[in-house]
Every structure is written in C-alpha cells, then in structure tokens.
Amino acid sequence: MRHAFLWLIFLPLTAAAETAYITDNLRLGLHLAADTSDRAFRTLESGQELEIVSRDRNYASVRLPDGVEGYVKVAYLVFDKPAKLIVAETQSTVDRLQSELAETKAAFAEPSATIETLRRELEVSVSTAEASAAEVAKLSSELVDCRGRQDAYKYSLPYMWVGGAMLLCLLGGFVFGIWWIDQRIRRRHGGVRVY
Numbered sequence: 001m002r003h004a005f006l007w008l009i010f011l012p013l014t015a016a017a018e019t020a021y022i023t024d025n026l027r028l029g030l031h032l033a034a035d036t037s038d039r040a041f042r043t044l045e046s047g048q049e050l051e052i053v054s055r056d057r058n059y060a061s062v063r064l065p066d067g068v069e070g071y072v073k074v075a076y077l078v079f080d081k082p083a084k085l086i087v088a089e090t091q092s093t094v095d096r097l098q099s100e101l102a103e104t105k106a107a108f109a110e111p112s113a114t115i116e117t118l119r120r121e122l123e124v125s126v127s128t129a130e131a132s133a134a135e136v137a138k139l140s141s142e143l144v145d146c147r148g149r150q151d152a153y154k155y156s157l158p159y160m161w162v163g164g165a166m167l168l169c170l171l172g173g174f175v176f177g178i179w180w181i182d183q184r185i186r187r188r189h190g191g192v193r194v195y
C-alpha cells in the first residue's frame with residue numbers, strides 16, 4: 001500500500017513532457033519560486049515554446065529550449081500554436097513559395113517567349129494556309145469550269161480565228177503572188193516593167 005501511495009505522489013513527475021506555448025500578445029514572467037511569488041528573472045514573449053516538466057492546478061515547472069528552468073502560471077499556457085506563430089510560419093512559407101515562383105518564372109521566361117513566338121508564327125502559318133486553301137479551291141473550281149468548256153468545244157473550230165487566219169493567208173498569198181509575178185516579168189524583160 002505504501003508503494004502505491006509513493007507511486008501516486010511521483011506520478012506527475014514521471015509523466016511525459018508536453019510542449020506548450022505562451023498565449024498571444026502576452027509577456028509572462030519566469031520565476032524561480034514554485035508559486036511565482038518572487039520577482040520574475042526572465043520575461044517570456046507570446047509564442048515562446050517551452051516544455052512542461054511538471055504542473056499542478058495553478059503553476060507549472062517549465063524548461064525553455066536553451067535549458068533554463070523556472071515556474072509560470074498555467075492559466076497563460078496553451079497547447080495549440082498561437083496565431084502569432086502560425087502567421088509567422090505561414091508568412092515564411094508564403095515568402096519561400098513566392099521566391100520559388102519568381103525563380104520558376106525566371107527559368108521559364110525564355111522558353112515562354114519562344115513558345116509565344118512560335119504561337120504567333122503558327123497563327124500566321126495557319127492564316128496563310130487558309131488563304132492558300134481558299135485560292136486552291138477557287139483555282140480548282142476554275143479548272144473544272146475550263147475542262148467542262150474544253151470538253152464542250154473539243155471537236156469544234158473557233159470560226160473567228162479560223163476565218164481571220166484564212167483571210168490573212170489569202171491577203172498574204174495575194175501580195176506574195178503580185179511580187180513574184182513582178183519579179184518574173186522584170187527578169188524576162190531586163191528589169192523593166194511592162195505593164
């Protein structure tokens with residue numbers, strides 16, 4: 001029974017150490033006296049991390065990360081990170097991510113410019129190809145029309161052309177005939193025209 005009683009007394013001392021923080025917007029004195037009746041030998045800021053070595057209803061024995069031990073009032077301890085620390089950590093993360101984003105943007109700036117140039121060239125090529133396709137369609141239509149007319153007039157002669165060519169040949173033949181006769185007469189009569 002005696003051992004059980006001793007065990008109950010020392011149970012709080014053997015409990016696992018918990019991590020706690022000083023609440024937001026507070027300066028808390030760290031004391032040497034267990035009831036914090038003495039003058040604080042150190043001032044703790046909001047968000048200060050500390051380890052609870054032992055505690056009772058009103059006071060806690062704590063150890064700071066640098067190994068300094070003392071007593072604080074339990075009412076000012078919280079077990080969730082205070083908003084001040086969460087905001088600082090979040091801001092640090094945001095700053096880091098913004099830095100990474102700036103580096104990533106800088107790394108992709110040149111490829112992005114190349115992509116933009118290629119995109120513009122592609123748009124020009126597409127519009128040129130569309131214009132060429134429209135021209136090909138127009139020329140194909142004209143070719144079909146021309147082939148249709150060629151098939152329609154396959155065995156016919158263009159009378160205007162044939163008539164013009166015949167008239168030209170007739171006039172040319174007539175002029176050539178007069179010249180040839182004139183040359184023959186002159187040769188026969190010693191270069192004199194007899195007519």
